[in-house]
Amino acid sequence: GAGVSQSPSNKVTEKGKDVELRCDPISGHTALYWYRQRLGQGLEFLIYFQGNSAPDKSGLPSDRFSAERTGESVSTLTIQRTQQEDSAVYLCASSFGRANYGYTFGSGTRLTVV
Amino acid sequence: GEDVEQSLFLSVREGDSSVINCTYTDSSSTYLYWYKQEPGAGLQLLTYIFSNMDMKQDQRLTVLLNKKDKHLSLRIADTQTGDSAIYFCAETIISGGSYIPTFGRGTSLIVHP
Secondary structure, eight states: OOSOEEEOSEEEEOTTOOEEEEEEOOTTOOEEEEEEEOTTOOEEEEEEEETTEEEEOTTOOSTTEEEEEOTTSOEEEEEOSOOGGGOEEEEEEEESTTOTTOOEEOOOEEEEEO | OOSOEEOSEEEEETTSOEEEEEEOOOTTOOEEEEEEEOTTSOEEEEEEEETTOSEEEETTEEEEEETTTTEEEEEESSOOGGGOEEEEEEEEEEETTEEEEEEOOOEEEEEEO
């Protein structure tokens, strides 16, 4: 596609439920990144994919968080047993190769856990 | 420190120049970026600079890099109300062959008439 697409744009869920957030990167972009942005905060790195592999999962905050990528394309970030502290905007970015020239971000998914 | 640091707020008058400052962390950082985030939107890449450069100019934007002090700045000339947004500084740290960008907390630029 022309840009990075994320869905849903907004998600309200009850505490304890599981949620899936989707990212469609730009076609041909081999690298994909997930970040979390809490209100008034910077971007917190979660996970990075090169192709379908995730060489760096160091940012995942707990074992309730997992992510996968298939076909070197779509990625899904899953949060199990959501907690209120998971409320944030989840941003996805993609790049071609090593991103010498920057990353393209989606508009994010705003997750609210009530 | 381990963080990319930026001041949180900057207020300027329309037509004036804005200077947003950032200190980064890693002397091996190769790429440094400025992103703009408008309300409810993702991050938009404004400009980038390689660490072997001192300055880069792109229309109203000027990026200055002081490698000795690990200091990066973004100057916006003739600031307009449409420039009001959050500006993020980011560095790419080369670690184990992966290029993971690290972002500052963002500077909220408020442009008033």
